[in-house]
Amino acid sequence: MTKPIYILGYGSLIWDLDDLAPKVTGDWRMGVGPRFPLEFTRISPKRKQALALVIDEAGDPCPSHAIRSIRGTVAEAADDLAARERTVLDHIGWVDLTNATEQSNYSGVADLVREWCVAENAAGAVWTDLNGNFDGFTVARGIDYLKSLTGDSLAAAEEYINCAPVATDTPLRRALAADPWWQDLTRKAGR
Numbered sequence: 354m355t356k357p358i359y360i361l362g363y364g365s366l367i368w369d370l371d372d373l374a375p376k377v378t379g380d381w382r383m384g385v386g387p388r389f390p391l392e393f394t395r396i397s398p399k400r401k402q403a404l405a406l407v408i409d410e411a412g413d414p415c416p417s418h419a420i421r422s423i424r425g426t427v428a429e430a431a432d433d434l435a436a437r438e439r440t441v442l443d444h445i446g447w448v449d450l451t452n453a454t455e456q457s458n459y460s461g462v463a464d465l466v467r468e469w470c471v472a473e474n475a476a477g478a479v480w481t482d483l484n485g486n487f488d489g490f491t492v493a494r495g496i497d498y499l500k501s502l503t504g505d506s507l508a509a510a511e512e513y514i515n516c517a518p519v520a521t522d523t524p525l526r527r528a529l530a531a532d533p534w535w536q537d538l539t540r541k542a543g544r
Contacts, residue, residue: 355476364466371437391512393523404498507538
């Protein structure tokens with residue numbers, strides 16, 4: 354039997370497979386993936402300048418989630434994820450145990466994924482490996498940035514942060530949960 358290839362997710366991929374949907378099978382296996390250090394430190398053009406989750410070495414370890422790719426090679430699964438993320442392969446991480454290759458922009462992340470793949474008896478895994486681009490990010494600066502957003506950008510930010518999996522427990526998310534402005538925004542959005 355062919356060993357599975359997994360796509361690992363931690364952000365919008367969980368609730369919005371987009372054009373990746375026909376290229377996966379089964380449901381997300383929540384919380385079973387490796388723990389990645391995550392924080393909302395990417396200002397995302399795709400998400401109308403909202404803050405998006407990325408692997409951030411200064412972030413808190415949060416579980417990732419796994420869904421099986423229908424592809425026969427890690428390279429094909431990486432191409433699928435790059436298309437969904439509307440990015441280049443340099444921003445997709447992978448571990449390919451069949452070909453003994455790997456790629457990640459972050460120290461130690463490929464090691465975590467390789468160990469996970471071995472434990473799962475998987476041929477490999479791919480994940481979004483975009484860099485943060487919020488220079489000088491702090492929780493206070495992140496909240497100030499969110500408060501500067503208006504209209505569709507603020508709505509996209511609220512949706513993205515509040516729809517991230519519950520287990521994605523980052524310092525920014527904890528601070529927002531205690532912030533009356535964010536609580537009011539969340540209530541108005543019906544969440």
